[in-house]
Every structure is written in structure tokens, then in C-alpha cells.
Amino acid sequence: MANSALLDRARDLWVTLAGAATTFPASDVRVTVAVGSRLCPPGWAGIVVLGDAGIATAPDAATARFLREALAGRPARSAVHAERWSGAPGVADVLGPAALAYLDEKEFKPATAVADVEWLRPGHPDIGELLAGVSEEEAAESGIDDVTSSVFVIREGGRLVAAAGYRRWPSSVAHLSVLTSSHCRGRGLAGAVASAAVAEAQRNELLPQWRARPEPSQRLARRLGFCQLGTQVSIRVAADHA
Structure with missing residues (x-):
């Protein structure tokens, strides 16, 4: 099991890459509008789950609303499952998922x-x-x-x-x-x-x-x-x- 310091360092990285004022919540996924996000290609929405919580960025308010509605009431880890998005109504394309691993x-x-x-x-x-x-x-x-x-x-x-x-x-x-x-x-x-x-x-x-x-x-x-x-x-x- 990973130590908390390793998890904290990994989360610090992805909060920085989000390019917006956000933090990992205690659970579920926090969605933020961030036009310059590096969680994903330009114009896309990006989701990163580390541990039992995640952050997501959207290029505009409408996409953020779509994400919040799609993720509401679901465990954070389900947000990064390929089957959650592939073929889902309103989703044009998916990249990933990619595993994120770190080394103590x-x-x-x-x-x-x-x-x-x-x-x-x-x-x-x-x-x-x-x-x-x-x-x-x-x-x-x-x-x-x-x-x-x-x-x-x-x-x-x-x-x-x-x-x-x-x-x-x-x-x-x-x-x-x-x-x-x-x-x-x-x-x-x-x-x-x-x-x-x-x-x-x-x-x-x-x-x-x-x-x-x-x-x-x-x-x-x-x-x-x-x-x-x-x-x-x-x-x-x-x-x-x-």
C-alpha cells in the first residue's frame, strides 16, 4: 500500500497541471473549468483519480455541467473506467485510461x-x-x-x-x-x-x-x-x- 506522502506528492502534481484553483476532495470527483488544463488535450475534458478521489477539468462551463451530471452519485474510481465513457451518449472520443504509478x-x-x-x-x-x-x-x-x-x-x-x-x-x-x-x-x-x-x-x-x-x-x-x-x-x- 502506498504511503500518504507519496499520494500527496502525486496529487500536488496533478493539481498543478489542472491549471485552476482546485483540490482533491475527500471522495468523489471535483470538476473545474480550466481552459489551459494539462490533464488532457486542448478542448477535451480530463479526469485523474488518485486514491479514492479525483479532479476533473473541462474547457467550458457546459462541458463541466455534463461531467458533473455524468459523475453524480458514482464512486470516484468509476470515472476513469473506459467502459464508463466508450459509447456513452454525448461522448465523441476517449483517450485512455492510463495507469499512474509512482516510486518511493x-x-x-x-x-x-x-x-x-x-x-x-x-x-x-x-x-x-x-x-x-x-x-x-x-x-x-x-x-x-x-x-x-x-x-x-x-x-x-x-x-x-x-x-x-x-x-x-x-x-x-x-x-x-x-x-x-x-x-x-x-x-x-x-x-x-x-x-x-x-x-x-x-x-x-x-x-x-x-x-x-x-x-x-x-x-x-x-x-x-x-x-x-x-x-x-x-x-x-x-x-x-x-
Whole structure:
């Protein structure tokens, strides 16, 4: 079970990203209008539940009203279930849900080294070659092209086959990114590079965050000691319902 300090730090981050005056309630989901919210893409509504409570942002008052009516009387955790929104009247599209996991420094379980790990500067051309070998969806999910830290990599035959790093987020959070070539998965490479990135984040006194939709990525986070504290989902409300 996660300690309360870890939960508080995670909540501080998402309150900051909401871009509006809000807090996590004792239970249920608090909805706020926030045009510049970073909980979701522009024009969408974003919902983040951490523990037994959540916050949600809407781009306008009409969408906020839609959310409040849709969430009224329901447990907070149901607000981030995909089946709650997929095909629901008034919902045009859904992104997620994505699991949100965080790592207490004492719980870190580095992966066993399976290959030599080196590091590159962010934006190194070899990272582009790795990205070119996966689907657009996998590249976007990984976020490896957006990291600001060193990029920790493994090569085979001179070519990158795995990479990890992090982007520094508000509230001293390190948002992890990991990507492995499709033909090299299941061999422990992702764990090796992710461990190096996590170790650097902790040396810099940052809180590692792992956000993932695919189950294999969530399993890797658990093996490294991350604790899932919540879930994030974004929805686009149809114009005739907002």
C-alpha cells in the first residue's frame, strides 16, 4: 500500500497541471473549468483519480455541467473506467485510461543488468532511428522523443534497440519514457534502461512517475517497485451535448 506522502506528492502534481484553483476532495470527483488544463488535450475534458478521489477539468462551463451530471452519485474510481465513457451518449472520443504509478525511493528494485547501458544526449539522431522502427502509436505512447534527461540506451550490432529517459514535470516529478524495438521485447532490455533512468531521477531528488496504458508496461513498472496510485482518462464531449 502506498504511503500518504507519496499520494500527496502525486496529487500536488496533478493539481498543478489542472491549471485552476482546485483540490482533491475527500471522495468523489471535483470538476473545474480550466481552459489551459494539462490533464488532457486542448478542448477535451480530463479526469485523474488518485486514491479514492479525483479532479476533473473541462474547457467550458457546459462541458463541466455534463461531467458533473455524468459523475453524480458514482464512486470516484468509476470515472476513469473506459467502459464508463466508450459509447456513452454525448461522448465523441476517449483517450485512455492510463495507469499512474509512482516510486518511493526505498521501494526501487533495479532490473538485473542484461547488457551494457550507455547514455546519449536528448534528441540524438540514433533515437530517431529507434522511433522509425515502431508504429506511430508506440512512438507517441513512449514519449521518448520528449525527454529532457540523458537517454539511457542499449545497442545491438551498433543499432539502438532500447532507450529510456525522463522529462522533468512540475512538482519535482520525473515522467519516465521507455521504448524497445519490437523484435527485441521480452528480453529484459526495457527494465535495464528504465532502471538507469530511474536511478538518475532519484539522484536528482525527483519523484519518478510511470504512466502507461499497455499492460506489459504496467507490469514492468510493478517489477521495478512502482505503486499504481490512480488512473487518468480524457474524453471529448460532442458539441451538441456541451
